Each structure stands twice: as structure tokens, then as C-alpha cells.
Amino acid sequence: MIDDALKRRLNHCTALPSLPAVAVKIIEMANDPDADIGAVCQYISLDPVLSAKLLRTANTPLYKSRRVATNIRQAVSILGTHTVLVIALSFSLTHSLMKNPVPNHGAVFDSTIFWRRSIASALAARALGEKLELSYLDDLFLAGLIQEIGILAFWVIMPEEYGKVFASTSDHDVLLNSEREVFGAGHDELGYALLKRWHIPDYIALSCINSHSQPEPKSLGPTLQSCLAVSRYLADYFLYPHEAEKMTALNQAAQDWLGFDANVLIDVIKIMEVGLNAVEDLFEMNIHDPAEVSGILAEAKELLMIHDLSRMRDLEDKSQRDGLTGAYNRTYFDETLRREFNLAVQYNLPLTIAIIDLDHFKNVNDTYGHVAGDSLLAMVVKTVFDQIRQDDTLSRYGGEEFALILPGTAVAASRNLIARLKDSIAEIAYKFDGRSTIRITASIGVAGYLENAAQIRDPRDLIKAADSALYAAKHAGRNQIMEWDGNA
CATH class of the missing domain: 3.30.70.270 (Reverse transcriptase/Diguanylate cyclase domain)
Structure with missing residues (x-):
């Protein structure tokens, strides 16, 4: 776990943006199981930007509502109190953090790339939940947005030391291991400490850190953290579809965490494509070049088919081999x-x-x-x-x-x-x-x-x-x- 010295640097860092009053109140209400719908509407209405985002969200294809929301109360009525709180928290957090970009020390860290990946991860986590018919899609979206917040925290509290580690690899798993070796903790643990400092609901903060651990037994079924774990690899592939190693990593993670085959992953990528425009519009950020979006699915199908055939051959080969020596059985x-x-x-x-x-x-x-x-x-x-x-x-x-x-x-x-x-x-x-x-x-x-x-x-x-x-x-x-x- 994170040591006391690193925790002190996090707690005494003044460069990390403080949360706006509305976000603090939303977090407070999100932690209150008896939150009053009237109070929810009142506090969201205090922030015109947040109110506009919430209304647009309620009317996007993401929620497939037949009704049109024209005010916050109607949005709450369509989406439900919990969903509204989670969505409001998603926008409030990201808006506050994106308005205060991390200083680009040595041109190694790019805030825009970080947020593109975070938003793609949120979209991927939600798409996985939709494919699995889970009931907590908005929790997945929020957790997907903030599961890598520890990278941002590292950059703010120790830009020079972290810059050397961050620049040494473009592989997420290698980065995590390097952080643990150099700093005694990874960005998953630092992110968890920051989320706890912000009083983010425990189940969200825990899912973020647990998604960086070892896969759970598949007998437990899909969980918040298993979807989050796969969402990172989905986001990497979605952003960089021409890098074949991204598909290799995604295919392995989907197998390890969710037991998915190629056909299921293709369906999830389809769901991501459907929701992409709405999410880009809501966050006012271009996640993907529109000219490339139509080709992602076709390329994914081809790569997944190759990986699936390769996996079948590997399984067949293992069934024919002696486990100890590698000779045939x-x-x-x-x-x-x-x-x-x-x-x-x-x-x-x-x-x-x-x-x-x-x-x-x-x-x-x-x-x-x-x-x-x-x-x-x-x-x-x-x-x-x-x-x-x-x-x-x-x-x-x-x-x-x-x-x-x-x-x-x-x-x-x-x-x-x-x-x-x-x-x-x-x-x-x-x-x-x-x-x-x-x-x-x-x-x-x-x-x-x-x-x-x-x-x-x-x-x-x-x-x-x-x-x-x-x-x-x-x-x-x-x-x-x-x-x-x-x-x-």
C-alpha cells in the first residue's frame, strides 16, 4: 500500500484542483441513501453548465428514453435519482479537472490524450455493462472515467521523478509495475487515496483499485471491477486500432476477467460506436477521427477472428501435450x-x-x-x-x-x-x-x-x-x- 511519505505529498499538494462546491455537495448526496430528489434538483440547478450537460445526457441515445426532458426534474424523473447523481458527479469531476490541466513537464505528459483515454474507458465500461445487461451502467461510466486518476496525481505531486518512469513505457501494465518498484505504490493505490480524500463513494473507489489486481474467479459473474479492468484495454484498442498488440492485450484481458470470446467483444465495440458521438458531444472532446470510426469494427472482426483461431490452436495443442515435459501425450x-x-x-x-x-x-x-x-x-x-x-x-x-x-x-x-x-x-x-x-x-x-x-x-x-x-x-x-x- 501507499506509504506515509507519499500520502503526505498527496495531502499537502496545492497544485491538485479542489472540487467545486457543487461537486462536493453531489458527493455528499451520493453517499446518502436517503437523498431528497428536491435537494438533488436544487443543487444541480445552481450550476448552469452542469444542468445543461445533464439535460443533454437524458436526451441522448445512451438512455433510449421516449420522453424528452426539458428541465432537471424531468431528467431526474427519466433517469432516476441515483443515475442523475452519478452522471452529475462524472461531469462535475472531469469538468473541474480538465479546466485545470496538469503542467506538461518536458512534453512527456499530454492532458488531452489522458482525458481521451479516460472518456474512451468510461464509454467502454458502460458498453460492457450494457452487453452484460448490468443495472449499474452509470456507476461503470463514472468509475471508467476516474480509474486512472492516480496517473494525474503522480504528475502533479512529483513531475520530475514520475516523468522518467512515465516516459519509459507506453504499456499500462509495465507502467504500473515500474511505479511500484520506484515509488513503492502504483497509480491505482495513489488514485484510491485521492478518491478517498474526495469522499467518492466507497464502492466506486474500491472498484477502481481492485480493477488493477488479479482477475477474480469467473464463477462470481461480471462485477464492477472486472468490467473496469477490461475497459482499459478496450479503450487502448479503440484509440489505437492499428496497433495489433492492443488487440492481443484486449483479447487476453477479456478472457481472463470476463471469459469473453471474440463475438462478444465485437458486440461491445458496436455499442461503443453507437454511443461515441453522444459522449464526444457531452465532453466536448473528439475521441476518434470520424473517418476512422467506420473501419474500427471491420478491423476488430478480422483481428479477433485471427486471435480466436490462434487461441483454439493453443488449446488443442495443450490438450495433446504432456504438461510436465512438453512431449505429446x-x-x-x-x-x-x-x-x-x-x-x-x-x-x-x-x-x-x-x-x-x-x-x-x-x-x-x-x-x-x-x-x-x-x-x-x-x-x-x-x-x-x-x-x-x-x-x-x-x-x-x-x-x-x-x-x-x-x-x-x-x-x-x-x-x-x-x-x-x-x-x-x-x-x-x-x-x-x-x-x-x-x-x-x-x-x-x-x-x-x-x-x-x-x-x-x-x-x-x-x-x-x-x-x-x-x-x-x-x-x-x-x-x-x-x-x-x-x-x-
């Missing part, structure tokens, strides 16, 4: 061997398999522990992968047994490769705990289909033959290669 081995065996039979092609068993591996686990044993298994797999072809298949067959399929390869043609693999495994010198060096050897049994087509009728026969050869290799003293000679 037994199921994938069985399927691949069946397919390659059928091709070999159909087209009279050679096919060789090798069963590799690590000698006395139990001694490694008993002597050094399973952590060392697991690391050694992974090193063996990497050693083999570095030498085989792309079309060859290495699978973890059992505990310390691996099976290698060599399609289109006769036994004679496989000898040099298998000999290299045996020697490479013997050359592994695994340093454990900085003291012990662990070495291992392998016994290998080899069998080929074409050389013994009359005796090998199906894939199981080929496995039995390689197993028989492996047994012979072990019986011969281990660290040996044996080829099945057609005898049982």
Missing part, C-alpha cells in the same frame, strides 16, 4: 501411430518407432527428489526435440518412457539419428542445487513396419516389437540400442 501418440501405420500399409511405406527408457530413473527420484527428476525429464525431451524432424512425433509413453514415431523412415535410415539421441542423452549433465551433477543414460528399442510387414499386422504389433527390443537392450546392460529382428 499417450493419446496423441496412439492416434498418430494409427494414422501413420494405415498410410504405411496403404502405400507400402517404411515406418519406424523407437521406445526410449531412461535407465535407473527411479534412483534419481529417490536420491535427489521428484523436482530434480521432473527437470531431468524436461531436459531429455528438449534434447530429443532439438534433433528430430518436424514430421517426427515424440510422446511421453509412461513415467520415464518416451516413444518416437519416424514416418517414412526405414530402420536402417533411422540408425544414425537414434544413435545420436542415445549419446546426447548420456551427455546431459544436470546441475542440481549448484552442487550435484546428475547424469542419465537411455536404453532404446527399435522396430520397423516395412522390414517385418508379414508379422506386424496392426500398430499394437509394432509397439510390442519395439518393447521386445527395449527389453533386450536392458538385458544387454542398458545404455544400448536394440532392433527387433522378427523374433518374439
